[in-house]
Amino acid sequence: MEHFFLPASPTSPEVSFEFSRHALSIRGESYPENAAAFYGPVIDSARAYLALCDGQSIDVHVALAYFNSSSTKMLFALFDALNDAAIFGNEVRLHWYRDEEDETILEFGEELRDDFAALEFVDCVLPARQA
């Protein structure tokens, strides 16, 4: 499958799904005007890829410094699709990057661990950003 790439904008993250390397990453900040419109194609492309995976080892890197409430809901849908792929025999590692001071991202990561138990959750702590 072809590489799915969206460059970062001031209010939306960079999305880089290198399907041939089985490496999916989302980085930056996420508060687009319409999160459903932004994440719709992202989730569709991930689903199309996951449908072709069988016994595959997949690395997902999510490094979001901030996401708004409507992005939260869309990310949950994406992780749900990844979790399904893990249930159906793939090995999916979710590398969850968070600033060491950021409780909100830590707590959201904990929600993910609770709900998507088939994912291998890798907590990646980044040193606090300097003021």
Add this chain to the structure above:
Amino acid sequence: MQYPQFQEFWHAASKRQVIFFYAGYFSQHVVSAIAETIKARLNAAGTAGPTSRRIFSAFVEMSQNIMHYSADALTPAAQPDRQIRGGAFCIGVSGDQFYLLCANPVANASVEAIRGKIAPLCAMTVDEIKSAYRTALRQAAPEDSKGAGLGFLTMARDASAPLTFQFLPDSDDAGRTVFCIAATI
């Protein structure tokens, strides 16, 4: 407005330690530009990381609410994106806390629905808010929501005191009510 009146307005805002004020139309570009200045302002003032992130989060939820739901719209309601809608937003300092306020007109018919969403949050403890947030995260988005139905819960989660809100008559239009909400961070 003449310069002396402008100066009076400016002094009044400074005296109340208003660090940001905007009244007018909100589009995604405006939200993005304000976001940049707020971040730079908090960073330059040395505001602690977690506080700064909570202020930023409440700002995004409030300003996007104005852009999505204000009754004062420059763009057709049916248009799904590039919405431009009117309201006012302010951040101020009070002692060692920050407060965020926003206001926008809504149709009179929407008042009770909005009150029904926020009033319960104002009476919840921190643990109850977190639990309601977790429940809403796993539910389908409400039909009348353009986001996730998580906006007010997110504001309540980021605030250090209960949210407060008020409905005031809109002096320009009897069919509208001005909805105001405040968060203390």
